[in-house]
Structures are given as structure tokens and as C-alpha cells.
């Protein structure tokens with residue numbers, strides 16, 4: 278007897294995957310969608326709060342998936358080398374494997390919130406039984422539509438959007454310099470833990486989350502980083518005066534981008 282195809286939608290705690298959950302609830306309320314979140318246990322409290330808000334507003338249950346072993350375990354296995362854009366073992370171990378275990382050998386359709394105005398690919402499982410689909414692309418929905426979906430649903434944006442434009446681990450190496458400075462301000466305890474990860478090696482080595490400087494060196498340049506950020510924000514607001522603040526922030530932070538982040542974590 279053939280098993281039914283499963284419908285899955287991964288929430289990252291970011292705006293696009295959340296808007297996709299809203300969209301799918303509106304357009305296909307009868308679809309037996311399975312919502313999930315791969316928890317690295319290193320996320321911001323704001324992300325966990327946002328997931329609770331999504332569940333309450335949409336009346337859905339979001340399954341929390343976790344890797345069998347912790348981030349610290351995998352860090353030790355990797356000899357203390359912090360993950361980086363070129364060594365994304367964290368995504369593989371903490372986000373992708375738990376999903377693949379959750380699906381097993383079942384046939385599944387995976388709904389992915391890449392927008393029509395984005396030119397990037399989502400995480401596409403190498404597993405042949407997981408078929409990705411892109412409802413925003415198919416329906417030509419762009420960023421303004423996503424923001425409207427979130428506002429109309431009453432969910433809104435995640436609280437961290439005041440200072441950070443992406444979900445993911447508090448120490449994510451995809452953070453921009455301004456976001457690190459703001460992490461130190463908003464969550465000094467988490468910033469201190471990220472510093473610990475750089476320094477705390479038995480042989481005295483130091484690794485850095487960002488290229489070329491330690492977090493403490495970066496924080497020492499805080500005034501300069503904030504001033505640069507404010508200058509870019511003002512320029513962006515002058516160029517596009519009617520943009521919501523969250524969009525201005527995102528555009529400015531994206532300018533600093535060197536490598537596109539992984540969508541398993543940040544969509």
C-alpha cells in the first residue's frame with residue numbers, strides 16, 4: 278500500500294518562511310501541512326517567542342526538531358574550528374540532518390519561501406524523495422507582499438528585526454558587523470558567550486567568527502560601525518523615502534553581504 282505524500286514547511290523564525298505559512302493557510306487550508314523548526318538551541322529568545330506567536334495566530338503546531346548531538350559536540354568533533362561560510366558543518370548537522378531524519382524515506386513536498394524578487398536557490402535536499410516547491414515564485418509575490426501578509430495576519434515581524442535582519446543562531450557568522458554590535462547591546466550575555474567560543478581553546482588558539490578581527494576588536498570599533506550604519510540608513514531613506522524601517526535596515530545590511538547565507542537557517 279502506497280503511503281501518502283507528506284507536505285512540509287520549515288519555519289526558520291524569519292519573515293519569509295512565516296509569510297509562507299500564512300499564505301498556505303489562506304490558500305490551502307485543507308492541506309495536511311506539517312510545520313517544523315530545526316532548533317540548534319543557540320537561537321535568540323526572540324525567535325522562540327516569534328514561533329509561539331505564529332502558532333497562536335495561525336492555530337498550528339510547529340514541530341521542534343533537534344540534532345541528536347549538540348552544537349558543542351560537533352564543535353569538538355571539528356577540533357574547535359568554528360563554522361564559517363566555507364565550512365558550514367553547523368547547517369548540515371543542526372538543520373539539514375534533523376529534517377532528513379524527520380522525513381525518512383517518505384515522499385514529501387517541501388514548501389520554500391523564496392520570493393519572486395529573489396535570485397537564489399533554497400536548500401534542496403539531495404534526497405530524491407523530497408520535492409521542493411516555491412509558492413511565492415509561482416504566484417509572483419515580492420517583498421512588499423510578504424510584509425503585507427505578515428501585517429494582515431497580526432503576526433508582524435520578529436522583534437529582532439529592530440536590529441538584525443535574519444533568524445539563526447546568536448553567533449551566526451553570517452551576521453554583519455552592525456548586528457554583532459547590536460547583539461552586544463541587546464544580549465550582552467550571548468555576546469559574551471560568542472566571545473568565549475572564540476577564545477576558549479585548550480591549546481590557547483583563538484578563532485574568529487568574523488574575518489580579520491575578534492569580536493572584542495570589533496566591539497572596540499563600535500562607534501565607527503554605528504556611525505557608518507546610520508549614514509547608510511539615512512542615504513537609503515533619502516533614496517527610497519516611503520520604505521518601512523525594517524526594509525531600510527535589511528537593504529543596508531545586505532550591502533555588507535559577501536556570501537549568501539544558508540536558507541535552511543535564514544529564510
Ligand code: SF4
Nearest residue numbers: 367368445446449542
Ligand atoms: S544560523 Fe548560522 S551558525 Fe546557526 S546553523 Fe545556520 S549557518 Fe550555522
